Amino acid sequence: xxxxxxxxxxxxxxxxxxxxxxxxxxxxxxxxxxxxxxxxxxxxxxxxxxxxxxxxxxxxxxxxxxxxxxxxxxxxxxxxxxxxxxxxxxxxxxxxxxxxxxxxxxxxxxxxxxxxxxxxxxxxxxxxxxxxxxxxxxxxxxxxxxxxxxxxxxxxxxxxxxxxxxxxxxxxxxxxxxxxxxxxxxxxxxxxxxxxxxxxxxxxxxxxxxxxxxxxxxxxxxxxxxxxxxxxxxxxxxxxxxxxxxxxxxxxxxxxxxxxxxxxxxxxxxxxxxxxxx
Numbered sequence: 001x002x003x004x005x006x007x008x009x010x011x012x013x014x015x016x017x018x019x020x021x022x023x024x025x026x027x028x029x030x031x032x033x034x035x036x037x038x039x040x041x042x043x044x045x046x047x048x049x050x051x052x053x054x055x056x057x058x059x060x061x062x063x064x065x066x067x068x069x070x071x072x073x074x075x076x077x078x079x080x081x082x083x084x085x086x087x088x089x090x091x092x093x094x095x096x097x098x099x100x101x102x103x104x105x106x107x108x109x110x111x112x113x114x115x116x117x118x119x120x121x122x123x124x125x126x127x128x129x130x131x132x133x134x135x136x137x138x139x140x141x142x143x144x145x146x147x148x149x150x151x152x153x154x155x156x157x158x159x160x161x162x163x164x165x166x167x168x169x170x171x172x173x174x175x176x177x178x179x180x181x182x183x184x185x186x187x188x189x190x191x192x193x194x195x196x197x198x199x200x201x202x203x204x205x206x207x208x209x210x211x212x213x214x215x216x217x218x219x220x221x222x223x224x225x226x227x228x229x230x231x232x233x234x235x236x237x238x239x240x241x242x243x244x245x246x247x248x249x250x251x252x253x254x255x256x257x258x259x260x261x262x263x264x265x266x267x268x269x270x271x272x273x274x275x276x277x278x
Contacts, residue, residue: 008079009047015072016059017045023063034058051076074241094133094142094149098156104223105159109166112222112252116172118180119189120221122157123169123196128189129153131181160202167202170255172217173209176272183276190273197266205259206268214258215251222248 020030020041027041035058043049044059051059056072059065101121105111113120119128130150137144159165176193179186197204220230228239228248239245260268 007047008075009050011047012051012072012075012079013045013047015075016051019059019063019065019068020045023065025063030059030062033062050079053077071242078238078240094136094145094152098149098152102152102156102159104227105156106162108223109164110168110224111166112168112170112249113220114170114217114252114255115175115219116217117178117219118175119171119193120169121153122160122167123193124153125185125188125192126150126154127185128180128192131185160199165201168205168252168256169196169202170205170207170252170259172207173268176206176269177275187273187276190269190276193269194266194273197262197269203261204265205256205261206265207255207259208268211258215254217251217255220248220251222252225249 020027025033027045028038030036031038031041040049044051044055053073053076056076057069060069060072105122113122118132121129124132130146133146133149133153136142137146137149160167176190180189193204196202218230218232220228222228222245225245226240228245230237230239239248259265
């Protein structure tokens with residue numbers, strides 16, 4: 001999902017235009033067969049009008065694109081909801097955003113999470129989380145509810161111990177070395193990762209720093225096969241399109257294959273710990 005809703009509408013329009021052209025229809029032909037005003041097709045194709053679910057079904061019926069209905073409807077529903085500016089998300093502070101995560105994570109049976117620079121929120125110590133969230137509050141100049149936000153993030157971690165939940169975390173080795181706060185905070189966090197690596201419901205993989213580049217990498221979280229969330233500097237995006245979720249799944253699988261787990265992961269953590277202890 002593109003980061004700009006207008007660009008997303010244009011991208012959707014281009015996909016629908018390709019369906020029309022593949023069917024050998026002009027815009028006028030399609031409008032007539034669907035029972036629409038002739039300008040409706042061009043407005044949708046150029047991103048000037050967002051099609052409804054019914055519009056998508058009619059378009060696909062006329063152009064023999066029924067196999068794409070589900071994916072296109074998911075695209076339509078995602079356009080307005082996918083791009084949430086941080087100033088809206090964090091407008092009342094950090095606690096509300098953490099509460100959203102509590103609900104979403106509780107509903108997810110299998111979570112896959114990739115982080116290139118930081119330790120994932122579900123694995124953070126309170127001190128590490130406090131430092132992260134303090135920087136978030138300062139950077140975005142949001143309401144200061146640091147204590148409440150940290151408490152809610154710690155509450156989120158209860159999901160790690162619930163039955164019928166599985167977790168696969170993949171971290172780039174840089175996440176072990178990015179200094180959050182100070183050495184004392186980092187030593188506590190690295191100790192926490194050593195403990196996490198032994199949890200029965202958790203797979204912890206670390207991609208060594210010298211690993212060959214394979215796929216584009218940015219942080220992302222997969223909630224079963226229904227949603228992917230990505231954080232950028234300005235916004236949080238939520239992807240629900242099946243074809244895009246599948247692409248993130250491929251990226252995660254590739255990163256997971258490059259990662260080391262078990263004793264290999266613990267060795268990298270211990271090395272980072274030793275560097276901090278001297």
